[in-house]
Amino acid sequence: MTEESNFAAQIENDRNKLSVRCQFCNCLMLKANEGSYCEQEVDVPLMQQKQDRSAEALQTEKLRHFWLIKDMMTFENIGFSHTVDGRKFLVCADCERGPVGYHELASKFCYLALGRVVHGDK
Amino acid sequence: MAKKTYDLLFKLLLIGDSGVGKTCILFRFSDDAFTSTFISTIGIDFKIKTVELRGKKIKLQIWDTAGQERFHTITTSYYRGAMGIMLVYDITNEKSFENIVKWLRNIDEHANEDVEKMILGNKCDMSDKRVVNKERGEAIAREHGIRFMETSAKSNINIERAFCELAEAILDKTSGRESAENPERVVIDRKNNDKAPGYNKCCA
Ligand SMILES: Nc1nc2c(ncn2[C@@H]2O[C@H](COP(=O)(O)OP(=O)(O)OP(=O)(O)O)[C@@H](O)[C@H]2O)c(=O)[nH]1
Ligand SMILES: [Mg+2]
Numbered sequence: 643m644t645e646e647s648n649f650a651a652q653i654e655n656d657r658n659k660l661s662v663r664c665q666f667c668n669c670l671m672l673k674a675n676e677g678s679y680c681e682q683e684v685d686v687p688l689m690q691q692k693q694d695r696s697a698e699a700l701q702t703e704k705l706r707h708f709w710l711i712k713d714m715m716t717f718e719n720i721g722f723s724h725t726v727d728g729r730k731f732l733v734c735a736d737c738e739r740g741p742v743g744y745h746e747l748a749s750k751f752c753y754l755a756l757g758r759v760v761h762g763d764k
Numbered sequence: 765m766a767k768k769t770y771d772l773l774f775k776l777l778l779i780g781d782s783g784v785g786k787t788c789i790l791f792r793f794s795d796d797a798f799t800s801t802f803i804s805t806i807g808i809d810f811k812i813k814t815v816e817l818r819g820k821k822i823k824l825q826i827w828d829t830a831g832q833e834r835f836h837t838i839t840t841s842y843y844r845g846a847m848g849i850m851l852v853y854d855i856t857n858e859k860s861f862e863n864i865v866k867w868l869r870n871i872d873e874h875a876n877e878d879v880e881k882m883i884l885g886n887k888c889d890m891s892d893k894r895v896v897n898k899e900r901g902e903a904i905a906r907e908h909g910i911r912f913m914e915t916s917a918k919s920n921i922n923i924e925r926a927f928c929e930l931a932e933a934i935l936d937k938t939s940g941r942e943s944a945e946n947p948e949r950v951v952i953d954r955k956n957n958d959k960a961p962g963y964n965k966c967c968a
């Protein structure tokens with residue numbers, strides 16, 4: 643994952659300076675300069691739900707920093723979940739871990755969370 | 765404005781009887797502990813994968829089909845825009861093989877006329893339970909003039925190769941018309957052409 647203190651260094655001209663990759667398998671998700679930075683407060687399910695059977699509720703966290711991708715075909719490799727409440731969740735196309743962000747059906751935009759991916763050209 | 769940074773876009777569908785392994789072909793066979801319970805519960809709808817074939821950058825949009833779909837319920841809207849179809853049977857299930865003919869008829873009736881097809885005999889890792897031998901798969905494919913491969917989603921045999929072959933077959937078909945279809949295609953900077961893991965390997 644990319645630490646929040648390191649987010650600013652990833653932004654160049656409001657875009658992602660480096661490629662965006664899966665933090666687990668390094669699969670290339672998005673090439674450099676293809677996403678635009680945006681801030682919004684959104685609840686996103688945790689990648690690891692606690693294995694506490696008694697807790698039925700979905701565990702989420704508020705995320706604020708995203709790469710906005712307006713055309714889903716801009717991605718190099720990405721997976722889309724089935725729809726839940728007007729959103730599809732984005733996962734790594736190779737190892738399927740996620741969600742690393744979400745796709746909003748109404749706008750057709752995709753949002754990739756900076757904190758759930760790694761940034762680097764290798 | 766967004767530039768197009770790829771040459772071609774192919775929409776592919778996975779079709780076949782329930783239980784033949786379509787979902788496992790598209791999604792990794794992961795019973796590993798890291799799989800998010802959240803994601804595995806809701807399931808994955810489709811994937812976008814980028815491959816490079818003959819110097820062209822191709823985006824594959826690959827769709828799974830819902831388990832309850834049957835050939836008689838799948839109609840034109842379902843196939844809309846599909847350029848390639850993976851028709852899957854299970855080598856341990858005779859019925860799923862027999863139904864290939866029905867699926868082919870359904871595709872003929874409802875899909876685009878020049879859709880590229882490929883037959884996959886999946887679960888080839890289960891040799892002890894095999895009831896459909898490879899020759900029968902080859903024969904039916906030959907009869908219909910389409911490609912064939914035995915695969916295993918579980919052991920990851922031929923999965924990536926199959927997608928590449930299908931994409932390549934579509935590419936062969938479209939290459940003649942490509943300039944007309946992509947008048948504004950941008951040239952890709954080769955130096956920055958990251959190799960995506962996975963499908964690329966088999967296309968070299
Ligand atoms: N041994 C073996 N089992 C497999 C393979 N592929 C799938 N399976 C198993 O077959 C079963 C059905 O697989 P699915 O991928 O859910 O089948 P499906 O075609 O998506 O079925 P529907 O969604 O109902 O249409 C599961 O239990 C898988 O674990 C394979 O290559 N080898
Ligand atoms: Mg399925």
Ligand SMILES: [Zn+2]
Nearest residue numbers: 664667734737
């Ligand atoms: Zn990954």
